[in-house]
Amino acid sequence: MARTVLLHVGTPKTGTSYLQDVLFRNRRTLANQGILYPADRFDAHFLAALDLMRLPWGGLEAEAVGAWDALAAKVRKHDGTAIISHEILATASRAQAGRALESLGHGDGAEVHVVLSVRDLVRQIPAEWQENVKHRHGLSYGAFLDQIRDPERATRIATWFWGVQELPDILNRWGHDLPPERIHLVTVPPRGGPPNLLWKRFSLAFGLDGVDLDLEAERANPSLGAPETALVRRINRAANRELNPADYRPLVRELLAHQTLSRRTGSPRLALPPDAHPWVSDVTSSWIAEIERRGYDVVGDLHDLVGEPPVREYADPDNPSEKLVAAAALDAIKALLLESARLRHNEERLERELLDTQLALERSYLRPTYRWREKLVRRLRGSSAGRGLLKVYRRARGRSSREA
Numbered sequence: 001m002a003r004t005v006l007l008h009v010g011t012p013k014t015g016t017s018y019l020q021d022v023l024f025r026n027r028r029t030l031a032n033q034g035i036l037y038p039a040d041r042f043d044a045h046f047l048a049a050l051d052l053m054r055l056p057w058g059g060l061e062a063e064a065v066g067a068w069d070a071l072a073a074k075v076r077k078h079d080g081t082a083i084i085s086h087e088i089l090a091t092a093s094r095a096q097a098g099r100a101l102e103s104l105g106h107g108d109g110a111e112v113h114v115v116l117s118v119r120d121l122v123r124q125i126p127a128e129w130q131e132n133v134k135h136r137h138g139l140s141y142g143a144f145l146d147q148i149r150d151p152e153r154a155t156r157i158a159t160w161f162w163g164v165q166e167l168p169d170i171l172n173r174w175g176h177d178l179p180p181e182r183i184h185l186v187t188v189p190p191r192g193g194p195p196n197l198l199w200k201r202f203s204l205a206f207g208l209d210g211v212d213l214d215l216e217a218e219r220a221n222p223s224l225g226a227p228e229t230a231l232v233r234r235i236n237r238a239a240n241r242e243l244n245p246a247d248y249r250p251l252v253r254e255l256l257a258h259q260t261l262s263r264r265t266g267s268p269r270l271a272l273p274p275d276a277h278p279w280v281s282d283v284t285s286s287w288i289a290e291i292e293r294r295g296y297d298v299v300g301d302l303h304d305l306v307g308e309p310p311v312r313e314y315a316d317p318d319n320p321s322e323k324l325v326a327a328a329a330l331d332a333i334k335a336l337l338l339e340s341a342r343l344r345h346n347e348e349r350l351e352r353e354l355l356d357t358q359l360a361l362e363r364s365y366l367r368p369t370y371r372w373r374e375k376l377v378r379r380l381r382g383s384s385a386g387r388g389l390l391k392v393y394r395r396a397r398g399r400s401s402r403e404a
Contacts, residue, residue, distance in 0.1 A: 003110040004081045006206050007100070009174055010090030011164050013127040014117035014188050015198050017221045020045070020085050022199075026213045033211055034080035038071050045071070045086040053096050055088070058245060072103040076110070083206055090116075091163040094173045101177065112182065114174045115205050118167055119188035121280045122307025126270040128161055130229050134253050136245070138237040140318045145276060168290045180295040187300030191308065205299045222258055225267030226315040227324035231332065232257055233317075234325075251336075260335040261328055268315030268324075277310050347392060354393045 010016070020042070023030070027037040039045060048071040050057050050064040057064075075082040084104075092100065106112040129144045139147075139157065147158045162169070167185075175183045184205045189197045196215075203209045224232070235252060243252070272280065288302050315321070380386030 003076075003079060003105060005075055005104045005106075005110050005112045006081065006083045006115055007089075007104065007112060007174075008083070008085035008115040008117070008206075009092070010087035010116060010170065011118060011124070011167075012087040012090070012131065013124060013221070014087070014119045014186075015202070016085065016087045016117065018199075018217050019117075019202055021217055022213060022215055023083060023085065029211070029213060030083075035208075035211075036075065036078040036080065036082040038074040038078075038082065038084070045084055046088070048084075049086045049089050049092075052089070052100055053092050055091075068100070069103065072100075075104050081207060087164065089174075090165075090170050091160070092173060094176065097174045098177065106177070112178065113184060114171075114178060114182065115184045115186060116167070116170060116174070117186040117188065117202070118305060120190075120305045120307030121165070121284055122272050122277070123188075123191075124165055125272055125276070125280070127223065128165070130224060130270055132157065133229055133233045133236065134224075134257050136236050136240055136248055136252075138233055138240070140233075141316070142318050145273070149276075149279065167287050171291070171294070171296070175296075181297060183296045185291065185296055185298045185300075185302075187298065187302060187304040189300065190304055201299045222262035224257060224261050224270065225264060225324075226270045226317040227267050227320045228257075228261040228264055228328045229270055230317045230320040231261070231325050231328045235332075251339075255335055255339055256332050260331055264328060264331065267328070268313070268321075269311075270317060271311045271314060272307075273316075274310035274314055280307065350389065350392045351395070354389070358393075 008016075008019070023037045024039055024042050027039065030037050044067070047060065047064040047067040049055070049068070050060060051066065052068040071084065075084070082104075089100075101112050102108075104110060104112055125145070125148070126141075129139075129141055132139060132144065144157060147155045148161045150158060153159055153162055164170075171183060186198075186201045186205050189201075199215060200209075203211075232252065235256070239252075240248075284305050284307070288305055291298075291302060377390065380390050
């Protein structure tokens with residue numbers, strides 16, 4: 001079979017989480033069709049992208065070391081089609097993109113294609129600011145807009161934004177050594193279209209049309225309304241100095257933002273300010289003209305990049321309705337209280353189970369030897385769950401000793 005590699009390099013907020021979830025959960029079905037999605041964990045391609053770009057990311061660098069070369073080796077060994085997907089690849093330099101293509105077999109018998117999923121800036125700009133907020137940032141929306149509109153692009157925020165959003169530049173870096181027919185743009189449909197239209201476009205771009213896949217989403221990156229985003233930003237500014245980054249993700253990003261605040265669907269949505277639309281329109285028009293000139297394969301409609309007109313009633317997240325923020329805060333407090341109660345009940349259950357086990361052992365004639373105890377403790381120390389059980393056990397032992 002001919003070796004074909006489909007390399008999806010972004011952009012963020014274009015249905016990438018959904019796509020990657022479908023590919024990961026269906027990798028056995030894909031393998032039966034001769035299609036390789038090389039991942040032994042959901043974030044395998046994310047770690048590989050970090051490794052390729054030598055990108056620090058919250059302490060994950062140690063796990064990422066060697067991940068790209070390992071992934072590329074699996075792809076080179078596969079006879080057939082292989083798919084790689086992660087949106088942060090959009091920020092790769094030309095040299096990093098060249099290394100990636102070469103390591104996947106470009107120039108050595110493999111037919112490598114680059115796929116770029118794209119969405120209008122009218123939606124991408126507020127979505128990118130919200131992602132910054134959900135990653136602990138406290139920058140106001142107005143300051144964010146000022147930074148990305150600055151022609152100098154001197155700040156880290158602006159550099160990252162345009163690195164993952166400036167379509168002609170991304171295509172220059174990834175496609176400079178590929179013919180235009182091997183570069184595919186998948187446009188995200190406008191709001192309000194058929195719910196499965198984006199998947200149909202992905203399916204065509206990746207050659208999955210006709211493959212019977214489970215399309216039920218388990219992972220998503222839901223959006224927040226304007227007052228909910230304002231609340232998370234205030235939490236960041238109040239708690240960042242004291243809240244450990246390892247605790248932020250499960251408590252703020254997942255529990256509060258994704259599982260709680262995203263369900264408040266009646267709030268005013270986060271939108272592009274009306275006075276920014278003319279600037280966005282000019283940028284978009286120049287991009288469409290350049291992409292049409294280059295002759296890339298477009299799956300969808302390039303004019304999907306134009307975006308919606310300005311909203312009639314703009315909700316400024318820097319000056320939100322305090323009534324709506326307070327309502328969102330009540331939902332957040334309720335979620336934290338319920339989570340605290342759940343964790344407390346779970347801890348009490350574990351304590352009871354450990355105490356029961358301890359009493360059963362002490363009543364038994366078969367008292368465990370020191371070596372057996374040592375072996376058990378070493379095994380428990382080998383996992384985070386085991387270490388948690390040891391802490392609970394020691395706490396229960398101390399409590400029972402005090403009561404005695």
